[in-house]
Amino acid sequence: xGYDEIQITTRREIxxxxxxxxxxxxxxxxxxxxxxxxxxxxxxxxxxxxxPSNDELTRWHDSCCALEQWKQRLSAHWQIxxx
Numbered sequence: 001x002g003y004d005e006i007q008i009t010t011r012r013e014i015x016x017x018x019x020x021x022x023x024x025x026x027x028x029x030x031x032x033x034x035x036x037x038x039x040x041x042x043x044x045x046x047x048x049x050x051x052p053s054n055d056e057l058t059r060w061h062d063s064c065c066a067l068e069q070w071k072q073r074l075s076a077h078w079q080i081x082x083x
Contacts, residue, residue, distance in 0.1 A: 010080050017074035024067040031060040039064050 028039050035042070039060070046061055 007081065010077050014074060014077045014081070017070050017077060020070045021067065021074065024063050024070065027063045028060065028067060031056075031063070035060075 031042075032039055042057075042060060043064055046057060048058060048061055051057065
């Protein structure tokens with residue numbers, strides 16, 4: 001695979017990551033606004049194993065975790081582009 005193909009493919013992956021991050025940031029932002037609380041404070045206090053069943057809070061937790069994973073993936077793709 002040529003260098004141009006790697007760049008094109010990586011750029012596509014970057015676009016996918018950026019789209020996923022935007023969507024997750026909207027979800028997380030809406031939860032922060034609704035509960036008037038930052039996600040970092042929420043994550044510090046929320047224990048999914050010991051918390052009462054609340055689908056919305058679980059979704060907030062999962063969205064925060066997914067957002068971090070997508071950001072890490074995006075960072076890795078940008079490192080590839082810098083090579």
